[in-house]
Amino acid sequence: MRILAASALVLTLAAPHATFAAQKETETIDRTVSIGPRGTLKLKNFSGDIRITGAAGDDVVIRAVRRATRERLDNIKLEITTSGSSVSIEANQRSNNWRDRNNNVVETDFEIKVPQGTTLDLNSFSSKIDIRGVTGAIEAETFSGDIEIDVAQAAQVPSLTAQTFSGDIHARVPASASGKVSFNSFSGSVRSDLPISMGGRSRRNVDGDLGNGNGPTLRFKTFSGDLRILK
Numbered sequence: 001m002r003i004l005a006a007s008a009l010v011l012t013l014a015a016p017h018a019t020f021a022a023q024k025e026t027e028t029i030d031r032t033v034s035i036g037p038r039g040t041l042k043l044k045n046f047s048g049d050i051r052i053t054g055a056a057g058d059d060v061v062i063r064a065v066r067r068a069t070r071e072r073l074d075n076i077k078l079e080i081t082t083s084g085s086s087v088s089i090e091a092n093q094r095s096n097n098w099r100d101r102n103n104n105v106v107e108t109d110f111e112i113k114v115p116q117g118t119t120l121d122l123n124s125f126s127s128k129i130d131i132r133g134v135t136g137a138i139e140a141e142t143f144s145g146d147i148e149i150d151v152a153q154a155a156q157v158p159s160l161t162a163q164t165f166s167g168d169i170h171a172r173v174p175a176s177a178s179g180k181v182s183f184n185s186f187s188g189s190v191r192s193d194l195p196i197s198m199g200g201r202s203r204r205n206v207d208g209d210l211g212n213g214n215g216p217t218l219r220f221k222t223f224s225g226d227l228r229i230l231k
Helices: 002-021 070-075
Strands: 025-034 040-044 050-055 059-068 076-083 086-094 107-115 119-123 129-132 138-142 147-150 160-164 169-172 179-184 190-192 196-201 205-210 217-222 227-230
Touching: 025 070, 025 076, 040 107, 050 119, 059 070, 059 076, 059 086, 070 076, 086 107, 119 129, 129 138, 138 147, 147 160, 160 169, 169 217, 217 227
Parallel strands: 040 086, 040 119, 050 107, 050 129, 119 138, 129 147, 138 160, 147 169, 160 217, 169 227, 179 217, 190 227
Antiparallel strands: 025 059, 059 107, 076 086, 179 205, 196 205
16 A cells, blocks of 8 residues: 555656646747748748738738747747748758757747738648738648638639648639649549539549630649639
């Protein structure tokens, strides 16, 4: 009984310490960068949602909310670099002395405003990506999150490439949108509010014209997720 009581006491004393050691903290980073009306934003994230909104002006306004233990926040940095009209964001830049390769991710949510004509190049592993009001070319890739793109207010649909493994893709485009549509999936399907004239079609592989077909190509790829084109 004494051994059991002593063991219980050790566990009781150790539990708060373990909880404290694993406790996450929150860190917020705000940064504004001028890139001009038609610059490029490159973003690489691992975990955490990404929301990007097109706005007037020449600035990229970044708010990043990072969540991790204090040790990880101190050793895995958010790196923002600029070159001319381009800005690059790396959400998980490890310091040289950080050796814990099994614990090297900081969950980071992004809320970013960009000039409407900005070109986007987004890559993430476990993120929902939400893009609204951007008229520049868009490339967005995530592994396990959904992708939402709303360019319905654009004069014409921009070039789009969206890819996710297990999430769905929703793309809202102008009612007068015109261009090419390419969709490839292992088990997903496509539905469209706008007519697509098919040159060749199967449930999981679609290549066709949107409107009169004159315009950029909209490329979509999933493994198990569906595509919905909305107006």
